[in-house]
Amino acid sequence: MVTVKHEDLSESLDFVSFGEPLEHNAAYVSLDTGKIYWTSDFIDAADEELPADLETSDRYLAVPDKNELGLGRNLVLRFIDQELPACYEQIEGFFRRKGAYARFKDLLERQGKLERWYAFEAESLKSALRQWCAENELEMIE
Structure with missing residues (x-):
């Protein structure tokens, strides 16, 4: 079973829950490594290269926002x-x-x-x- 740190997952949840409804903030957990990748239309991801298949592969799981988890x-x-x-x-x-x-x-x-x-x-x-x-x-x- 792949592990993910609570702190990293919590920060990712805040990230995807932040902003206006039409802003595109997303985070994905690698089901192979547990690494979390963040994407946004409003930040430059130049610090980290994102996998090309991040949004299309079944090997990455989108982190839900707070409302999806009943936390709003x-x-x-x-x-x-x-x-x-x-x-x-x-x-x-x-x-x-x-x-x-x-x-x-x-x-x-x-x-x-x-x-x-x-x-x-x-x-x-x-x-x-x-x-x-x-x-x-x-x-x-x-």
């Missing part, structure tokens, strides 16, 4: 349901407009729950990546 809005709502259920509708309303995460984190700070959110988010991220790796026959190591 759904994660926020799970947290709120557990920690501040009285604020659920208010938080849900935040996600109907831009700037939702800033308003969400501001509310958490006022409620004294921001550090709890960061711990919940980190553990959920690790768990989702571990599950994704297992489903794709990869071993995630610390």
